[in-house]
Amino acid sequence: MSDVTRDLQQSGDIKSVGLAIPGLVNRETDRVLASTNLPFTAPEHIHADLMKATGLRFELENDANAAAYGEYKAGAGRNARDIFYIGIGDAIGGAIILDGKLWTGASGCAGEIGHITIDTEGGECVCGNTGCLETIASSPNIVRRARERLNRDNTSSLSRLAMQDSFTAADLALEANNGDDFSLMMLERTGRSIGIAVASMINLLNIERIVLGGPVIEAGDLLLKPIMTEAGKRSLRQCFEATTIVAGELGVEGVAMGVALLARDA
Numbered sequence: 001m002s003d004v005t006r007d008l009q010q011s012g013d014i015k016s017v018g019l020a021i022p023g024l025v026n027r028e029t030d031r032v033l034a035s036t037n038l039p040f041t042a043p044e045h046i047h048a049d050l051m052k053a054t055g056l057r058f059e060l061e062n063d064a065n066a067a068a069y070g071e072y073k074a075g076a077g078r079n080a081r082d083i084f085y086i087g088i089g090d091a092i093g094g095a096i097i098l099d100g101k102l103w104t105g106a107s108g109c110a111g112e113i114g115h116i117t118i119d120t121e122g123g124e125c126v127c128g129n130t131g132c133l134e135t136i137a138s139s140p141n142i143v144r145r146a147r148e149r150l151n152r153d154n155t156s157s158l159s160r161l162a163m164q165d166s167f168t169a170a171d172l173a174l175e176a177n178n179g180d181d182f183s184l185m186m187l188e189r190t191g192r193s194i195g196i197a198v199a200s201m202i203n204l205l206n207i208e209r210i211v212l213g214g215p216v217i218e219a220g221d222l223l224l225k226p227i228m229t230e231a232g233k234r235s236l237r238q239c240f241e242a243t244t245i246v247a248g249e250l251g252v253e254g255v256a257m258g259v260a261l262l263a264r265d266a
């Protein structure tokens, strides 16, 4: 941290710094409510600590909220009034933007689509619930599900690859694009689960545009198509027809771009 602090102090004309973390952030108090998927736990007062250490203004935000803002301003959410963003990677986050502003709820937790229940018989989630969307469709859980199935059915070209520690959801997507039936089936099933959650958001918000981002969405149409099909099946037709579902345009840089734009616009 001290190197970063020194660099920031020496960088001249910085007006504001955006900081996005995978965790819950209360923007009213600028406190971290919970943090996951970092090599460390983000301290509750990281915002105040950084401002004090650098003398610079910081804007602290949840990573999905930051990515949503990036897509809204500079990516697949451009020219929409309202969007719902879903980010799928090591975890699953979501964010709601209404009339150009992030709608973060009473305590900063709005949009947490990764923790809505998809499978009442499902496995335990990091949040304490069971069967959350994240327990099925996050990158590590796609890998886990693939390995469990491959232990029973080893006819796929993935069988040997999947046993390696380095095996990722991106490998599975690559095999699917090469026509491997097992990988295609896994993406199809994952997409259906995401589509169930998307349908709920469509019915709840009747939102103009849904932007899907994060590394898992890089799988492309093989994942997007089942998401759209399932969302269409499970939402009210009048709501579904008013919604456009698109892939994000900013890729893995979306979080950094979004939080920089938030810092600029705050």
Ligand SMILES: [Zn+2]
Binding pocket: 114, 115, 116, 125, 126, 127, 128, 129, 132, 134
């Ligand atoms: Zn959960």
